[in-house]
Amino acid sequence: MDRTDLVLGIFLGLTGALAGSFIFITLFTPYTVADGLFIIRESGQISKILSLGAIVNLAIFFGLLKFKKDVIAKGVLLSMFVITLATIILYYI
Numbered sequence: 001m002d003r004t005d006l007v008l009g010i011f012l013g014l015t016g017a018l019a020g021s022f023i024f025i026t027l028f029t030p031y032t033v034a035d036g037l038f039i040i041r042e043s044g045q046i047s048k049i050l051s052l053g054a055i056v057n058l059a060i061f062f063g064l065l066k067f068k069k070d071v072i073a074k075g076v077l078l079s080m081f082v083i084t085l086a087t088i089i090l091y092y093i
Contacts, residue, residue, distance in 0.1 A: 061073050
């Protein structure tokens with residue numbers, strides 16, 4: 001197993017979740033990204049936005065599987081576990 005591919009997959013997964021959160025905030029809220037993050041954090045909904053943003057990783061994961069990039073797909077899956085733990089921690093804080 002090549003470690004650079006695994007690290008690339010983790011990076012892709014985290015970037016995909018952040019990009020999905022950014023897209024959700026810009027398309028479905030009337031706020032700018034900075035204002036939206038502040039309002040969402042104050043209302044305690046940041047874990048839900050992270051979860052919705054992680055949906056982008058589904059497309060990344062299955063796309064990598066289609067192109068036979070299994071190790072990178074494992075990295076994306078590992079980043080999903082990290083995002084899940086972060087979501088659980090943010091929910092209970």
